[in-house]
């Protein structure tokens with residue numbers, strides 16, 4: 001079966017063209033192409049399929065909030081063709097059995113390439129290195145390791161982990177949070193938290209770990225990836241570290257680009273997330289850093305939670321928010337509309353850079369003949385209103401409820417096969 005996608009503008013540039021796909025590969029790009037099947041995407045921007053370095057799929061353990069299947073559906077509808085499933089499941093993905101289960105289940109569902117992230121330490125306890133080599137050599141071929149949810153706080157464990165991952169050409173993704181500085185923390189340490197009487201999560205708790213880990217990574221000659229960067233100071237540290245040749249990459253979430261701690265005055269735990277929503281000036285610094293490349297990419301930190309864990313008083317609520325189906329629209333709203341990124345830039349931060357950081361050879365590829373037909377087709381003029389209950393995730397904890405957002409994914413193509421089309425999976 002061959003397929004022609006009609007009337008798209010690759011990277012939003014030039015006149016509309018047709019893309020002919022054969023055996024999962026782009027066979028021809030031109031005018032008036034024909035094939036067995038035709039998809040009319042007139043007016044759509046064609047981008048390489050999105051790659052999310054940071055997704056919580058909650059399987060195994062919390063299948064009441066998300067499963068690999070429902071999370072894959074959300075990913076496909078959001079334009080994603082690869083996601084990295086974080087290790088803070090129950091049981092923890094700290095061994096080959098669990099990562100192979102996640103990998104296999106992702107393949108069975110077949111809507112997005114699900115790559116399990118392996119835990120850095122046994123049980124995420126921060127005490128003893130997990131069997132990184134065994135996970136790397138397993139059929140899941142793990143190349144990203146993270147204790148996300150928790151920080152690898154012990155500098156000696158972090159050093160050993162960096163040495164180990166250097167040897168197997170993998171990367172540590174650090175949840176940068178100095179735990180002693182965030183004991184009991186509930187909100188960004190600043191005016192809003194003080195007024196609301198919420199214990200503060202200071203920016204320096206993130207910045208101190210990012211600085212330490214940049215120094216360690218350079219000392220060891222290893223690669224480091226920083227999860228969900230949230231402060232101006234972290235951007236400064238990253239810029240400095242990159243200038244002196246440290247092999248460090250960083251991600252920012254859509255919610256840290258758009259939202260700030262002024263939302264907390266409602267005390268609605270839908271806004272509770274780790275790291276916390278920061279000051280408006282931090283969000284502005286993050287947008288600029290993403291435009292400049294100091295922050296490499298966007299990652300969703302898609303974090304589904306059950307109603308009983310979210311619809312409760314602030315201090316008892318779990319941190320985290322959904323992200324897979326709203327990420328593109330938030331990036332358009334915060335980066336494209338203000339002129340900070342063009343569509344080439346969107347391809348870079350949502351697909352090319354994350355694929356490079358994780359070492360995926362077949363994602364984030366150019367839209368060119370001979371390349372995999374792994375694409376996100378985006379209607380740049382669409383507008384839609386977010387409704388948590390209508391999203392594919394089991395959980396509904398979106399902070400964008402009722403918000404009208406720009407741009408929509410009209411189709412997602414994984415190696416020549418539609419995984420989402422006109423808002424429906426498959």
Ligand SMILES: NC(=O)N[C@@H](CC(=O)O)C(=O)O
Pocket residue numbers: 056088148149150175272273274275301303304318319320321
């Ligand atoms: N981001 C969050 O607030 N929560 C994440 C953990 C994490 O990313 O740190 C979760 O697993 O729920």
Ligand SMILES: [Zn+2]
Pocket residue numbers: 148149150175227228274275
């Ligand atoms: Zn985290």
Ligand SMILES: [Zn+2]
Pocket residue numbers: 054056086148149301303
């Ligand atoms: Zn996370």
